[in-house]
Amino acid sequence: MLFSEEIQRVFKSDTWTKVNKKLIGKMLSEYMYEDMIRPEILSENGEGIEYSLQVTDSKHYHYIAQKRLFDSFDVKWTTVYIVENGGRKEADSAIELLVDLQGGIGMSSETAGHLIKEMNSTLIADAHLLEKETKTSDELIHEDYATLEGYMTGHPWITYNKGRIGFGYDDYLAFAPEQQKEVQLSWIAVHKDLASFQSVEGLDYETLIAGELSEEDRIRFDKIVKQNGSEPSEYYFLPVHEWQWKNTLIQNFPEELAMGRIIPLGEGEDRYLPQQSIRTFVNRTNKDKHHVKLPMSILNTLVYRGLPSERTLIAPKVTGFIKGMAEKDPFLKDECRVILPGENASMNVNHRYYTQLKQAPYQYLEMLGTIWRESIYTYLEDGEQAITLAALLYEDHNNKPYVVSLIEQSGLDSEEWMKQFFKVAMDPLLHYLYQYGTVFSPHGQNTIVVLKDGKPHRLAIKDFVDDVNISDQDFPELQGLSTEFKAVLRTEPPEGLTQFIFTGLFICHLRYLSNLLMNNQMMEEETFWGLLADSILNYQKRFPQLQERFKLFDFFKPELTKLCLNRNRMVDYGYSDDDDRPHASEFGKVTNALAAFKINPTVGSI
CATH class of the missing domain: 3.30.310.280 (TATA-Binding Protein)
Structure with a gap:
């Protein structure tokens, strides 16, 4: 059986x-x-x-x-x-x-x-x-970035965090990140009349594909296209997930397959390892090659894990926008030395018929595309090690937290380690927010801590296509952006922008980290949040010219709107098949512990 x-x-x-x-x-x-x-x-x-x-x-x-x-x-x-x-x-x-x-x-x-x-x-x-x-936490602190992802246990807040509706048990065993099974990506040829290719300046399609596919693969794929009576130069090659191919693409693009506008090519040579998001893959054959993000029409946590077409199309432009800010800013470039793995290229294929429907369910508008993101490994210097923020919440089978092993390795006490962590994490996030009115969603998967000797050293931030938003205020730093660009990135009022860091980082991650340290007698929670408050106040002292923006994006309000993730699914949204992705539910207010530090920033003053 x-x-x-x-x-x-x-x-x-x-x-x-x-x-x-x-x-x-x-x-x-x-x-x-x-x-x-x-x-x-x-x-x-x-x-x-x-x-x-x-x-x-x-x-x-x-x-x-x-x-x-x-x-x-x-x-x-x-x-x-x-x-x-x-x-x-x-x-x-x-x-x-x-x-x-x-x-x-x-x-x-x-x-x-x-x-x-x-x-x-x-x-x-x-x-x-x-x-x-x-492995134990003491062993895992020496583990590779991509391998470490396979030990993670999922979203710390959402209670149905590995639901993965659409997966059979065979799919779970084959593709779930905790199974840590390497895969070879399948490739298809899509006629250029159907697909669009976008890239950052200086990167064209031919250069990208030459870097991602071996010469043998390219020759083999060209031959298959010719055997189908077509000319390879009229097609784009793009990878697809095996699950997506057999469960979504064949069923939804049969006309294109029958007419030869989409041609299956087979598997590429390179082997990849799925990361926590399931749809993002790290190249294990050559770790310097791009990480590949593919749509998968499975419902996991709150949304179908597709690639929204409008954001896929604009991903390389967003990369240029985000990186351009850092390149011109000495604080981000030279002091923070923030790492921004760019989404260098993307392809998108719209469906001929679903796109003609008014308010079509969004899952059918996100089925076929690819994003190529720069590998984190290409940014690491000697002695540096990358981990996702999520790793800091991991506990091994003996209940020893990963973060405790890191602190022990570093030689620092817990307060010094966290003080260094908050500076590394908060300075670039706050600077993008205050100086540029631009915010990331810095949750556990999108935020990467680069360690050196077990100590927080610098920050990497990824996933621009889904999780960058900009202020609706009339900031000179945001002038010149097109209406289309603003619409896709989404503009938010001040509290909405503040919430990306307040809820995305403080509520969605740091409250669990604080609880972990508290339960392991490493740090009182008042001390923990006091250190976070100090990191914000220290940044504000460094940039007094941004005083008016500190008031706009205020992390010290007594209360903020409470955003809810479980309530969204269980009460407000359910399993509706709407034309837009569901957003976190708003319900009541949350008491902001940082408010106690606004006047007196001394650690432990609550």
Whole structure:
């Protein structure tokens, strides 16, 4: 029987119980943060608070949690149990909790049904990760950037973070990043009447393809096109993901295949390793070659993982825009030495018929294209090591955090290490925001910390095509941008732009890092957030001429709009097939712990 060996190895009762219990703790923590559940306090004993969450007249979930800053909660997953009809039993099913919460949260049955599927897929992936013969954190701090990605556990906030709707179990085993299986990309030839090629200045199609494909591959592909009665010079060659080819492209482009406007070419020689986003690949045959980003029409976390056509088309221009700022700015170029892996080239293929529909579901407008991004390896100097920000949240099977191993290796104490981290991370992000009204979405996957001797050394920021936004204010630095350029990048009012860093970095990443350090007796959370506040204030002292912009983009407001990721799927958006990607839900306000440091920036002054 198919997969019987994998099932026997991974699907064990103790493993299944553990991953469910951990997910239950995460669900309770995040749903409390997003105000979807409001449990009753039974007792307080020091920092620990005993809660009771009533789900029916006769059923309650009991657990211990600790309050954290930013209105957050750390639910201790080992403490959760159920009281029902006067009896007590173990809480060991995340799906049971989801069903129990449906009425109270207000989920439709359609949403709850699809979410059960996503939750089960997430649990299966978590079980695989738990059973994986992994390395310790002490070993992983020496691991290569691309390989390290295969140990990550997914989005820290979203509870259905490995749902991957569209994948079969065979696809999971073949393509999930935690499986760490190298793949050879498939290639197709697309007639130039259908496809568009864009690139940065000085890079043409022929040069790009000569760098990405071997001479043998190019000769072989040319021969296939000629055998189909066509002229290779009339076609573009572009890679596609095997899953996308067999599940989306054949079914949606049969006319183009029948008429020879799209010609399958076979696999290229190079081998690639999928990264956490699943659709981005690092070349393992030659690590200096471009990283390749491909559309995959699977629904994962909140969106289909396609490539939006309008952003794919403009990606090289955005690269020129972002890099141009840094090249002319001594602070970014010479002091921060920020790394900006450019999206040097892109191809996009629109669908002939879906594009004619008014408000066509967005997934059908993102099916076929490619982005070639500069390899992070080409920027690294001797002694430098790149890791994604997400790696700092990793804990090994012995519960030792990766970041603790890094701090130990560095020879610094935890406060010195974090002080250095905040300077490295915040200076370039703040400068782009304040000086240029331009912001990245610096979450755990897009932000790369470059280490040297285990210490934060400089920052790399990637994924311009999806996650760069600009201010709607009339800044001279943004003058001259075309209306089309502004529309694609999206302009945001001041709080909207501030939210990319506040929610994307502080809420989506740093609150988990703070909690990790707190639970491992490495640092009090007041100290952690005080160091972050100091890094912002130190930047502001360095650039007093930007005072008015500090007021516009204010990280020290007592409250900011609370953006919610689980609520978006579970309550507001569900599984609608709309013409635009869903955005984070807004619900209430979040208390900003940084506000206490605005007047008195001394660490620990809360």
